[in-house]
Amino acid sequence: MKPFVISKPKIKTKRKWTFEGFLGVPYQAVIGFLIVIPIVLMLIYSFQSRASSQTFTLIFTLDNYLRFINEPIFVSLMAESIGLAFVATLISLLIGYPLAYIIARSNTKTKTLLILLITAPMWINMLLRTKALEQVILMTAPELIGTNVAIIIGMTYVYLPFMVLPIYTVLSKIDMSLYESASDLGANKLQTLIKVIIPLSISGVLSGIMMVFLPSATTLVVPKYLGAGRFLIGNLIENAMIAQGDFGYGSSIALLMAGLILIFLYLIKKVDKYTEGGDE
Amino acid sequence: MEKEPLNNVKNTQKLDEPLIKLIDLAKEFNGQVVLRGIDLEIEANEFVTFLGPSGCGKTTTLRIIGGFVEPSQGDVLFQGQSILGIPSHKRPTNTVFQRYALFPHLDVYDNVAFGLRVKQEMLGRFTRIKDLKKSLKIESNSNGLTKSEFKKLFQNHKQAYLANVQKIKDDMDEKVRKYLKLVGLEGYENRRVHKLSGGQQQRVAIARALINEPKVLLLDEPLAALDLKLRQEMQYELKEIQRRSGITFVFVTHDQEEALTMSDKVVVMNHGEIQQVGTPVDIYNEPVNKFVATFIGESNIIEGVMKTDFLVHFDDQDFKCIDKGFALNEEVDIVIRPEDIDIVEIKDGWIHGIVTDVVFKGVHYEIDVKTNARTYTIHTTDVQPLGKEVGLSFLPEDIHVMERSN
Numbered sequence: 001m002k003p004f005v006i007s008k009p010k011i012k013t014k015r016k017w018t019f020e021g022f023l024g025v026p027y028q029a030v031i032g033f034l035i036v037i038p039i040v041l042m043l044i045y046s047f048q049s050r051a052s053s054q055t056f057t058l059i060f061t062l063d064n065y066l067r068f069i070n071e072p073i074f075v076s077l078m079a080e081s082i083g084l085a086f087v088a089t090l091i092s093l094l095i096g097y098p099l100a101y102i103i104a105r106s107n108t109k110t111k112t113l114l115i116l117l118i119t120a121p122m123w124i125n126m127l128l129r130t131k132a133l134e135q136v137i138l139m140t141a142p143e144l145i146g147t148n149v150a151i152i153i154g155m156t157y158v159y160l161p162f163m164v165l166p167i168y169t170v171l172s173k174i175d176m177s178l179y180e181s182a183s184d185l186g187a188n189k190l191q192t193l194i195k196v197i198i199p200l201s202i203s204g205v206l207s208g209i210m211m212v213f214l215p216s217a218t219t220l221v222v223p224k225y226l227g228a229g230r231f232l233i234g235n236l237i238e239n240a241m242i243a244q245g246d247f248g249y250g251s252s253i254a255l256l257m258a259g260l261i262l263i264f265l266y267l268i269k270k271v272d273k274y275t276e277g278g279d280e
Numbered sequence: 281m282e283k284e285p286l287n288n289v290k291n292t293q294k295l296d297e298p299l300i301k302l303i304d305l306a307k308e309f310n311g312q313v314v315l316r317g318i319d320l321e322i323e324a325n326e327f328v329t330f331l332g333p334s335g336c337g338k339t340t341t342l343r344i345i346g347g348f349v350e351p352s353q354g355d356v357l358f359q360g361q362s363i364l365g366i367p368s369h370k371r372p373t374n375t376v377f378q379r380y381a382l383f384p385h386l387d388v389y390d391n392v393a394f395g396l397r398v399k400q401e402m403l404g405r406f407t408r409i410k411d412l413k414k415s416l417k418i419e420s421n422s423n424g425l426t427k428s429e430f431k432k433l434f435q436n437h438k439q440a441y442l443a444n445v446q447k448i449k450d451d452m453d454e455k456v457r458k459y460l461k462l463v464g465l466e467g468y469e470n471r472r473v474h475k476l477s478g479g480q481q482q483r484v485a486i487a488r489a490l491i492n493e494p495k496v497l498l499l500d501e502p503l504a505a506l507d508l509k510l511r512q513e514m515q516y517e518l519k520e521i522q523r524r525s526g527i528t529f530v531f532v533t534h535d536q537e538e539a540l541t542m543s544d545k546v547v548v549m550n551h552g553e554i555q556q557v558g559t560p561v562d563i564y565n566e567p568v569n570k571f572v573a574t575f576i577g578e579s580n581i582i583e584g585v586m587k588t589d590f591l592v593h594f595d596d597q598d599f600k601c602i603d604k605g606f607a608l609n610e611e612v613d614i615v616i617r618p619e620d621i622d623i624v625e626i627k628d629g630w631i632h633g634i635v636t637d638v639v640f641k642g643v644h645y646e647i648d649v650k651t652n653a654r655t656y657t658i659h660t661t662d663v664q665p666l667g668k669e670v671g672l673s674f675l676p677e678d679i680h681v682m683e684r685s686n
Binding site: 175177178180181182183184185186187188191195196199200 | 367369373375377379381382385394395399488489
């Protein structure tokens with residue numbers, strides 16, 4: 001058989017304003033003004049020394065980074081922040097996955113109610129909620145305030161909905177007949193969960209992990225109230241930026257943190273084998 | 281409540297019991313009756329088809345047998361024992377689902393191996409090495425073995441154990457490949473299932489179900505998504521697989537041709553009730569009522585009166601027939617299949633009319649002939665000109681008399 005050869009005619013494509021292109025304008029504006037420019041500014045700041053940032057001369061110095069890395073307390077603070085966020089994420093996952101599974105498998109009425117209950121706390125200001133949780137802990141177990149336990153409870157409490165919702169979304173999209181066919185082939189409910197449902201919901205789990213881990217690692221409010229004013233990395237940045245006005249130093253910490261988190265995300269993404277195959 | 285899987289009790293079955301017996305099954309969904317009074321016996325090695333329009337309860341019946349739906353009333357006996365309350369993963373049935381329900385995260389091989397793997401886990405054959413060591417330790421302690429003696433003993437056991445595990449794995453691999461070959465999917469082991477065509481996916485679904493060697497294979501409209509040519513091929517293949525494997529097939533379809541081609545026994549259903557049970561030939565030639573007659577093939581349905589045994593009156597004439605056992609002058613429905621009517625010269629026909637429509641159908645022509653009383657549809661290979669006046673003739677055995685249904 002003679003193979004088909006389709007020669008692509010070379011047409012000069014002129015960029016045209018399409019409707020879809022137009023829809024993207026607001027987002028591009030947001031990206032440009034609120035994300036790209038600030039990050040570039042942060043990058044520039046982080047390489048300025050404190051003195052130079054007041055004048056308009058641009059210099060290049062690693063002072064800010066070196067200052068952070070040479071301060072063992074700060075580095076351990078960063079490790080501590082990530083560690084606490086990791087534990088909180090793990091606990092959120094252990095609570096959130098079964099919860100999402102229950103919601104996805106219940107009838108429409110219960111589903112709506114449970115989703116409402118889970119999202120309800122998000123309607124209230126986070127600061128107030130943290131403050132309220134502080135009061136509850138002060139009333140029931142005051143010795144916990146300032147410990148890792150209290151901080152982890154706080155992080156879990158505040159960010160749990162962000163774990164449940166993406167997992168629920170993915171679970172509710174799984175075809176009911178897959179539960180049936182697994183059972184039909186001899187798998188009990190636990191085997192079905194482990195062999196079919198969890199692999200199919202990995203993408204939801206991963207986005208849940210990101211949505212809990214990222215804000216937990218940089219949270220300001222939780223350590224402030226539940227940690228009895230303890231410093232985590234978020235507070236350190238706040239202190240450098242707001243209290244001392246040292247933008248260069250604050251920026252460098254933030255960028256280091258961002259870099260670390262990026263590495264984490266990359267590692268997590270590697271676990272996600274299924275999603276590139278494309279969902280149905 | 282869970283009961284023991286039935287594999288353990290298969291030797292106690294009574295020989296005269298049918299494989300599956302449905303007793304007075306009924307099902308309500310939210311107060312709506314979808315199934316009632318289903319009584320049916322399915323024998324071993326039978327190819328049984330539930331046939332009916334959508335919403336007739338055929339899929340619900342299948343799902344009750346498979347354990348996915350609990351009936352509101354009635355019982356399901358498997359070899360004489362009730363299987364109600366036994367969860368689907370312990371039933372001796374496997375299902376080919378309507379849209380196949382293949383696992384999208386697994387490739388073809390893993391989909392087919394799924395059933396074997398979970399069964400291995402269930403049997404606990406893969407006991408852990410750690411557990412093996414523990415049990416050996418208890419044993420050796422009571423025998424007073426020294427440490428080095430124990431080590432040697434453990435190593436021997438470990439070797440034997442690992443060899444055993446390897447053998448189980450090899451057997452499993454061999455079996456998976458055997459079933460992939462059976463459905464003609466050799467070389468597709470590592471394909472993702474969503475990259476397969478509809479027909480290939482369907483084969484995976486069949487292999488995945490058959491590899492568990494079920495007593496009964498339930499098939500829920502498995503051919504519905506395939507194109508005509510492939511559907512016809514798969515019909516023969518399925519029938520062939522059923523014959524070779526000796527497994528009872530329970531097949532659900534709304535396609536009468538499919539039902540007639542493949543089945544040993546056809547169960548025609550409508551409005552949640554069984555209309556007729558019989559061989560394809562019985563169902564086609566002797567439909568019990570108007571519904572069955574119209575659903576199975578095309579028919580001329582005529583209202584008439586049964587004058588006495590072997591004599592029926594319709595279209596202002598008396599006709600000889602081969603039916604009997606009706607009351608005198610009972611009102612009946614009469615079926616004459618389009619292919620049983622011959623177009624003849626006017627003088628040779630029982631009745632006569634004018635050709636009003638001729639449609640070419642490939643194998644035959646479909647010709648409408650308008651008589652004084654009605655329009656007859658006739659299938660014939662000889663074309664007739666439009667507007668020609670013709671006679672119609674049929675034999676007494678072509679007249680099928682049925683009870684009048686409302």
